[in-house]
Amino acid sequence: MTRVGPGTPMGTVMRQYWIPACASSEIAADGAPLRLMLLGEKLLAFRDSEGRVGVMDHRCPHRCASLFFGRNEKGGIRCVYHGWKFDVNGKCLDMPNVSEADAAKFQPRVHAKVYRTAERAGVVWVYMGERETPPPLPCIEATMLPDAELRVTLTQRECNWLQALEGDIDTSHFGFLHVGSVADEDVDATNMHSVAVTKRAPDFKVTDTDWGTMAGAYRPSADGEGLYWRICQYIFPFWALFPDGTFSDNVTANAWVPMDDSHTMVINFAWVKRTQPLRTTVDGNTIAGLEFRHNFLPNSSDWFGRWKLAQNAENDYEVDRTAQNEVSFTGVTGITLQDQYITESMGDIVDRSNEHLVTSDLMIMQTRKRIIKAARALQDAGTMPPGVDDPEIVNGARGGAYNAPADADWMEEYQAQLAAAIGPARG
Numbered sequence: 209m210t211r212v213g214p215g216t217p218m219g220t221v222m223r224q225y226w227i228p229a230c231a232s233s234e235i236a237a238d239g240a241p242l243r244l245m246l247l248g249e250k251l252l253a254f255r256d257s258e259g260r261v262g263v264m265d266h267r268c269p270h271r272c273a274s275l276f277f278g279r280n281e282k283g284g285i286r287c288v289y290h291g292w293k294f295d296v297n298g299k300c301l302d303m304p305n306v307s308e309a310d311a312a313k314f315q316p317r318v319h320a321k322v323y324r325t326a327e328r329a330g331v332v333w334v335y336m337g338e339r340e341t342p343p344p345l346p347c348i349e350a351t352m353l354p355d356a357e358l359r360v361t362l363t364q365r366e367c368n369w370l371q372a373l374e375g376d377i378d379t380s381h382f383g384f385l386h387v388g389s390v391a392d393e394d395v396d397a398t399n400m401h402s403v404a405v406t407k408r409a410p411d412f413k414v415t416d417t418d419w420g421t422m423a424g425a426y427r428p429s430a431d432g433e434g435l436y437w438r439i440c441q442y443i444f445p446f447w448a449l450f451p452d453g454t455f456s457d458n459v460t461a462n463a464w465v466p467m468d469d470s471h472t473m474v475i476n477f478a479w480v481k482r483t484q485p486l487r488t489t490v491d492g493n494t495i496a497g498l499e500f501r502h503n504f505l506p507n508s509s510d511w512f513g514r515w516k517l518a519q520n521a522e523n524d525y526e527v528d529r530t531a532q533n534e535v536s537f538t539g540v541t542g543i544t545l546q547d548q549y550i551t552e553s554m555g556d557i558v559d560r561s562n563e564h565l566v567t568s569d570l571m572i573m574q575t576r577k578r579i580i581k582a583a584r585a586l587q588d589a590g591t592m593p594p595g596v597d598d599p600e601i602v603n604g605a606r607g608g609a610y611n612a613p614a615d616a617d618w619m620e621e622y623q624a625q626l627a628a629a630i631g632p633a634r635g
């Protein structure tokens with residue numbers, strides 16, 4: 209599940225899908241090429257004079273000099289070693305270090321290794337699979353919002369993609385990592401989400417879905433009349449929809465895109481009008497430790513130089529032990545940073561043989577099984593994993609929370625709540 213390089217079972221699953229890779233704004237027409245590490249492959253992204261995007265192996269097909277140092281000029285990228293030039297489709301446009309006769313012979317035989325690209329939602333998408341005609345782009349709602357209603361954020365996480373994603377489908381950590389220092393009387397008991405603080409050991413339902421897996425964590429609701437549900441989704445191959453407010457508040461998705469086996473770029477797509485519940489105590493103050501405080505280092509041109517946080521392993525994420533003793537549970541500030549440091553603390557690739565999974569980990573177990581089954585089916589029988597050819601099966605899925613009658617069927621209730629939810633696509 210964790211290895212994503214060429215030829216690995218999970219790497220092959222991921223290569224069936226379009227992959228969000230970088231922000232469109234990271235490459236300018238005729239600007240410097242961008243080093244792009246994706247699924248363990250060293251690629252370059254560049255934008256040509258006409259605005260077309262190229263994503264290619266960084267090695268020149270002549271003698272493997274890095275095209276990172278190439279000249280992005282007049283409709284293609286020119287290698288500075290012997291001057292060969294390639295367009296965004298990999299076609300060799302020029303071979304000036306040999307005679308015209310030789311160039312006429314060799315040029316048509318030489319192609320740069322390029323991948324198909326698309327742009328949507330302010331993001332460059334890459335198809336790294338083998339099909340002549342790529343499959344459709346995904347239909348995850350948060351990636352299909354109009355630009356004006358969408359906010360896209362990239363953050364690099366220095367660990368394997370799967371342990372990072374598992375944080376999004378692990379609801380019981382919320383009551384500890386994020387709000388562990390909050391006392392029952394600190395939260396507004398009329399807030400429907402207050403039970404995420406006051407009842408920190410929910411029960412679970414989990415199921416396979418057409419697109420991946422889904423979990424509902426439930427506990428008695430704050431109004432005492434039924435159950436409070438928090439729903440999260442895993443969508444193939446690396447998407448998570450997490451609960452943060454009601455379905456109507458929460459149109460957002462995380463893509464946990466592997467750069468390699470131990471570095472992940474999380475790309476968050478979020479509806480800008482989304483509101484975030486349960487960030488304040490009953491007296492209106494921000495819950496200790498939830499202030500927004502992480503910041504980014506300047507991006508560098510290194511293979512792993514993009515969208516790194518200033519609070520990182522080198523400075524122990526600026527953990528404040530006094531704050532940890534006196535005000536917040538962790539001494540690390542902000543939900544993003546808390547999720548980041550705790551999954552990085554597991555190591556590059558968590559050694560799962562040391563785990564002891566319990567009932568709160570049902571969704572994680574279900575999801576691992578689903579992933580392994582799909583990877584095996586692809587490897588053994590060539591069976592396409594979910595949603596490659598029919599991404600619309602995701603069917604408007606959202607993560608989020610709601611109250612429901614105690615005797616309602618959980619899947620029927622999910623569908624009813626989703627149908628009733630508002631949001632950009634639903635008015």
Ligand code: FES
Nearest residue numbers: 268270271287290
């Ligand atoms: S290595 Fe690029 S042109 Fe020779």
Ligand SMILES: [Fe+2]
Nearest residue numbers: 375381386547
């Ligand atoms: Fe979290």
